Amino acid sequence: xxxxxxxxxxxxxxxxxxxxxxxxxxxxxxxxxxxxxxxxxxxxxxxxxxxxxxxxxxxxxxxxxxxxxxxxxxxxxxxxxxxxxxxxxxxxxxxxxxxxxxxxxxxxxxxxxxxxxxxxxxxxxxxxxxxxxxxxxxxxxxxxxxxxxxxxxxxxxxxxxxxxxxxxxxxxxxxxxxxxx
Amino acid sequence: xxxxxxxxxxxxxxxxxxxxxxxxxxxxxxxxxxxxxxxxxxxxxxxxxxxxxxxxxxxxxxxxxxxxxxxxxxxxxxxxxxxxxxxxxxxxxxxxxxxxxxxxxxxxxxxxxxxxxxxxxxxxxxxxxxxxxxxxxxxxxxxxxxxxxxxxxxxxxxxxxxxxxxxxxxxxxxx
Numbered sequence: 585x586x587x588x589x590x591x592x593x594x595x596x597x598x599x600x601x602x603x604x605x606x607x608x609x610x611x612x613x614x615x616x617x618x619x620x621x622x623x624x625x626x627x628x629x630x631x632x633x634x635x636x637x638x639x640x641x642x643x644x645x646x647x648x649x650x651x652x653x654x655x656x657x658x659x660x661x662x663x664x665x666x667x668x669x670x671x672x673x674x675x676x677x678x679x680x681x682x683x684x685x686x687x688x689x690x691x692x693x694x695x696x697x698x699x700x701x702x703x704x705x706x707x708x709x710x711x712x713x714x715x716x717x718x719x720x721x722x723x724x725x726x727x728x729x730x731x732x733x734x735x736x737x738x739x740x741x742x743x744x745x746x747x748x749x750x751x752x753x754x755x756x757x758x759x760x761x762x763x764x765x
Numbered sequence: 766x767x768x769x770x771x772x773x774x775x776x777x778x779x780x781x782x783x784x785x786x787x788x789x790x791x792x793x794x795x796x797x798x799x800x801x802x803x804x805x806x807x808x809x810x811x812x813x814x815x816x817x818x819x820x821x822x823x824x825x826x827x828x829x830x831x832x833x834x835x836x837x838x839x840x841x842x843x844x845x846x847x848x849x850x851x852x853x854x855x856x857x858x859x860x861x862x863x864x865x866x867x868x869x870x871x872x873x874x875x876x877x878x879x880x881x882x883x884x885x886x887x888x889x890x891x892x893x894x895x896x897x898x899x900x901x902x903x904x905x906x907x908x909x910x911x912x913x914x915x916x917x918x919x920x921x922x923x924x925x926x927x928x929x930x931x932x933x934x935x936x937x938x939x940x
Contacts, residue, residue: 764891
């Protein structure tokens with residue numbers, strides 16, 4: 585058969601064709617057969633490999649898709665966690681701010697109370713000092729008056745005590761004692 | 766000096782004055798001498814100064830009392846000065862006066878006044894004090910300018926004070 589084929593090829597004149605577009609009939613037949621054989625061989629021998637390769641690729645793509653989906657889920661979860669964390673942060677921030685406000689209010693209130701108490705204490709102390717100073721001044725004045733009075737009174741009394749007055753005092757004493765006091 | 770010694774001196778003086786028959790006068794004069802001795806520091810220091818001979822101190826006492834007191838009184842004071850017991854003269858005299866008053870069933874009434882009392886005032890005062898105390902009193906008047914005015918009478922434990930000095934003191938306390 586091989587020889588027949590070779591003889592056909594040798595009898596062919598490549599420059600002489602019956603159509604400028606279509607090949608010779610035999611060529612079509614043999615070419616078609618050859619093509620069928622090649623394709624069949626390809627299908628028989630290369631098909632499983634190719635199919636396996638496609639399956640593997642499909643599996644790989646599916647796996648990548650699954651991984652992507654998993655990553656997406658993870659990302660969504662992370663995003664959710666982050667959003668939750670952000671929410672917590674906002675809540676914590678609000679709580680801390682509220683606590684800070686409360687503490688600030690307490691400190692302010694405490695400061696006001698303390699300052700009020702200190703002012704009251706200072707006022708009381710000042711009032712006491714003033715009172716004490718007034719008392720001291722009053723006592724000093726009273727002492728001064730007493731001293732002057734104690735010095736002046738005997739002098740004045742002695743000056744006014746003449747013999748007649750002294751005699752009247754004696755008579756008064758005798759009368760008083762005689763009357764049984 | 767002990768109380769016994771003072772009493773012994775008082776008894777001696779009392780008996781001398783009584784024997785002399787001038788007890789009332791001597792008692793009165795000695796009382797005034799004692800009060801003067803109490804109030805006059807210079808007299809007190811002079812008559813009790815042991816660096817001055819006793820006879821010299823006796824001379825001083827006699828000169829001071831010579832014209833103001835009876836001879837008996839002067840001699841009795843001189844005796845006490847000479848014995849070196851002059852610092853106790855007021856206590857001796859007080860004991861003597863008390864004894865003399867007791868002999869007469871009287872209570873000693875020591876009255877201090879800024880000025881001298883007339884005899885009439887003394888009589889009326891003695892009567893008034895007798896009425897108050899319920900006992901006859903032997904009035905002894907001491908001239909004490911420090912009372913300023915009025916009188917203060919001490920009869921036994923009772924004190925009747927109506928002097929200007931006390932009123933001034935009370936006024937000073939109130940002030």
